[in-house]
C-alpha cells in the first residue's frame with residue numbers, strides 16, 4: 019500500500035501555552051480511534067512549544083521543527099541544533115521554507131548546510147522549494163526549482179538521501195488560495211525527480227517522497243495531490259483547524275487504501 023505524507027506547518031502559531039493545549043486536545047479528539055491507515059502524519063511546531071507537542075500529540079503523529087542551524091553547539095546566539103531537536107523528541111525538520119528565505123534571508127548555501135547537518139544528525143529533512151510568481155510568469159519555474167534543489171542537495175551525503183522529503187511550494191500559492199493545475203504540479207514533480215536522480219541516482223529518486231504545499235484544503239486534494247501524482251501535502255493554515263486536518267488525513271487514507279489508483283509517474 020502507498021503511504022501518503024500529511025505534514026502540518028503551524029508556522030508562528032498557536033501563540034500561547036493555553037492555545038497549544040486547546041489545539042492538542044482537539045487534535046487528539048480527531049484521532050481518538052487511532053491514526054488512519056496509509057498516512058504518515060507530522061506536525062511542525064514552533065520552537066518554544068516543541069516539548070509540549072512532543073508529549074501532547076496523538077500517538078503516532080511525528081513532530082517536526084520549522085528550522086535548524088548547521089552547527090552542533092557553540093557561540094551561535096539564537097540558533098538551535100539538530101541534537102537539541104532530537105533530544106526534545108523531534109524527528110524531522112523543515113528546511114528552506116520560502117518564509118525563511120524571504121524574512122530571514124536564507125541563501126541556497128545556508129539551506130544546503132542546514133539540510134546536510136540535519137540529515138547527518140538523523141533527522142528527516144523536508145526540503146522546501148518553489149518558484150516566485152515572476153519566475154512562473156516568465157516560464158522559469160522548472161529552472162528555479164531545479165537550481166534550488168541542486169544547491170540544497172549538494173551537501174547531503176548519499177547515505178542519508180533517504181532522509182529527504184521534497185516539498186514543492188510555489189511561493190505565489192502560499193497563503194493566497196491560488197493553486198496550480200495538476201498538470202503544472204506534475205511537471206514540476208518530474209523536474210524534482212530528475213534533480214534528485216542526478217544527485218543520488220534513479221533508485222533513490224523513486225524513493226524520495228515529493229509533496230505539494232500552498233493553499234491545500236481537504237477539498238483540493240484531488241487536484242493538488244492525487245491527480246498530480248504527489249506523495250502527500252504540506253499544509254499551512256488548514257493544519258491549524260484540527261477537524262480539517264483530520265478530514266485531509268481521512269481522504270489521504272481512503273486513497274491509499276483504495277489501492278491501484280495511484281498514477282505511476284514513470285508511465286506519465
Ligand code: 13P
Nearest residue numbers: 027192193232233254255
Ligand atoms: P498555506 O497552506 O497557508 O497556503 O501555507 C502553505 C505553507 O507554507 C506550508 O508550508
